[in-house]
Amino acid sequence: MNDNHLHARVFRTLHEWYADVDDQLNPQPDNPLWWGSYTSQKAALDAACARLAALHREPTYLADQAS
Numbered sequence: 001m002n003d004n005h006l007h008a009r010v011f012r013t014l015h016e017w018y019a020d021v022d023d024q025l026n027p028q029p030d031n032p033l034w035w036g037s038y039t040s041q042k043a044a045l046d047a048a049c050a051r052l053a054a055l056h057r058e059p060t061y062l063a064d065q066a067s
Contacts, residue, residue, distance in 0.1 A: 005023055005024045005025045006021055006022070006023060006024070006033070006052060006055060006056075007021070007022065007023075007024045008020070008021050008048035008049070008051070008052055009022070009048075010041065010044045010045055010048055012041070013037075016037045016038065016039060017037065017038045017039070017040060017041050017043065017044035018035070018036075018037050018038075018044065019035065019036055019037075019038065019044040019045070019047055019048040019051075020032040020033075020034060020035035020036075020048075021033050021034045021035075021048060021051050021052060021055065033055070034051045034055075
């Protein structure tokens with residue numbers, strides 16, 4: 001178990017959908033843990049959920065990102 005409190009954001013810009021994952025207790029809007037841009041809301045949601053699941057399976061990845 002890690003001490004990160006991850007959350008995903010998905011929102012639309014003018015021509016694309018954007019998704020990112022960040023630590024809600026230490027947000028870094030200019031440097032999230034992960035981000036991507038997509039052509040559909042479903043693709044952005046699917047990618048964000050997949051990334052959260054991967055980070056949950058491998059919490060050492062988060063520790064590497066913090067250093």
